[in-house]
Amino acid sequence: MQKNDSFSNILFNILIPVLILNKGHKLGLEPHYAVIIALAFPVYFSVQSLRETKKINFIAVLGLMNVLVSGALTLLALGGIWFAIKEAAFPLLIGVFVLISSWTTKPFFKTLFMNPSTFDIAKIESKLETETNRQRFHQLMKHTTQLLSVSFLMSALLNFGLALKIFEPLAESLTDSQKQELLNQQLGQMTLYSLVVILVPSILFLGGIMFYTFRRIHQLTGLTTEELIIKS
Structure with missing residues (x-):
């Protein structure tokens, strides 16, 4: 996996494990086997990333935690408020992590999006001719991280x-197998509806942040969006 391949990170560490947890029963997997298989993906990529980059893969760790908690709740046949808390806790934890990073030398937005494989960082830095503009650029990265x-x-x-x-x-009258089946159905519904209710607004919000970022960089450097992006 490429170091900066964010899509692969999300696919193998979050999406595939979630699908295994949600749909494993349709493949004849017992709940505990589904959890083990789902865990294998983020565990593998966590170890692989640590071995290759000597750094912790945040997305892999997040995926690991997500599978562990979801698997535990499913195996214990807990529903209702517990899943609601879990579904809210993970984006909240990410949000806190992102917010804290805005006060460091490497705001999360800059780390995630402003990477040399996508954007011409050298060109941006060369156009930030004054110390004032360099400070403004750092403030921009801080502000966009907070918006994120x-x-x-x-x-x-x-x-x-x-x-x-x-x-x-x-x-309480349901058998364990009935509870498992109902939970799997609810997990499937959550996955489906979250694509519309959560993913679409998030993409629109992120698009707004990117538009604002490009406009501010243009104001600071005079570079257009086409000049910022490295052409493959």
Whole structure:
């Protein structure tokens, strides 16, 4: 996996494990086997990233935690408020992490988006001719990182509300297998609806942040969007 391949990171560490947890029963997997298989992906990529880069893969760790908590809740047949808390906790934790990074020398937005494989960082830095503009650029990265943290907070609130609506309390009269089946159905609904209710607003919000970022960089450097992006 490429170091900066964010899509592969999200695919293998979050999306595929979630699909295994949600749909594993349709493949004949027992719940505990589904959890083990789902865990294998983020565990593998965490170890691989640590070995190759000597750094912790944040997305892999997040995926690992997500699978562990989801798997535990499913195996324990807990529903309702517990899943709502879990669905809100992860984007909230990410938002806090992103917000804290805005006060460091490497704001998360700069680390995530302003990488040399996509943007001509050398050209941007060469155009920041004065110390004042360099400080303004750093402030821009700080501000956009804080805006990005707001998007995660928004996701947390939307996740919580959606999960409360979908994950209804499990009746005590249900057997363990019935509880597992109902939870799997609810997980599937959560995955489906979250694509519309959460993903679309988040993408629009992120698009707004990117538009604002490009406009401010243009004001500071005179570079157009086409000049900023490295052509493959």
